[in-house]
Amino acid sequence: SSCEQVLEAKLCERVLKAKLLFLIFLTSGMIRARMATSPSHASASLTGIAQFSLSQLEAATNDFSEDSYVERGYYKGVLLHNGLDVVAAIKKFPVSNDLELQHELNIRAKLEHRNIVKLLGYAKVEKRLCFLVEEYMSNAKSLENIIINGMSSTSRLDWPSCFKIIQGIAKGLHYLHKKWVLYMDLKPNNILVRSDMDPVIINFGSSVVLDGDDDTISGDTLAGTL
Incomplete structure (x- = not known):
């Protein structure tokens, strides 16, 4: 009946929220264990991360026009990357110094996974302002929006969809941990879900990398969402 379907949808949403909370606790709990056992590793190579100019980004987004604006501060544009025209998502990335930008690039340079948003390049415009150029995912919605509104006005989350998102x-988190990256900001608003219900983790501004022999964490502060 329709009543049973509504109850099932609400149950799936509550289960999804509970699973996400568990993943947050799991991620936070790994900090102490990995700080004690982190291996030595060299600084990540920036190979594969292209540097764009402001004029290239302006041309791709028609001077950051309203028509090119997507959401959440992202603009959509077509850029030449590795000899191919690719549709990219472009977002402002304020930094306090060059080390902060280098920290972000060092984290993102080595990440290549289906459930992690791919960084295509960056542009340094001013001393405290940069742009990040990421892969663009058409028809993707934030998990927060899906939890609140469902996939559409007539379709809400069922259990198979919840399971695929959680999985x-x-x-994605398991891959990050193997790379000694602590994400630190896991929440529904930082997860995009493709039309096939496959999730993608975005927004690495709070992430940190475990350093080598000195058992410390790179970055000035520890901050995140719990």
Whole structure:
């Protein structure tokens, strides 16, 4: 009956929220264990991360026009990357110094996974202002929006969809941990879900990398969402 379907949808949403909370606790709990056992590793190479100019970004987005604006501060544009025209998502990335930008690029340069948003390049415009150029995911919605509104006005989350989202987030976090990256900001608003219900983790502004022999964490502060 329709009443049973509504109850099932609400149950799936509550289960998804509970699973996400569990993943947040799991991620936070790994900090102490990995700080004690982190291996030595060299600084990440920036190979594969292109540097664009402001004029290239302006041309791609028609001077950051309203028509090119997507959401959440992102603009959509077509850029030449590795000899191919690619549709990219472009977002402002304020920094306090060059080390902060280098920290972000060092984290993102080595990440290549289906459930992690891919960084294509960056542009340094001013001393305290940069742009990040990421892969663009058409028809993707934030998990927060899906939890609140469902996939559409007539379709809400069912259990198979919840399971696929949870599984994809767990795979993405597992990959990050193998790279000694602590994400630190896991929440529904930082997860995009493709039309096939496969999730993608975005927004690495709070992430940190475990350093080598000195058992410390790179970055000035520890901050995140719990």
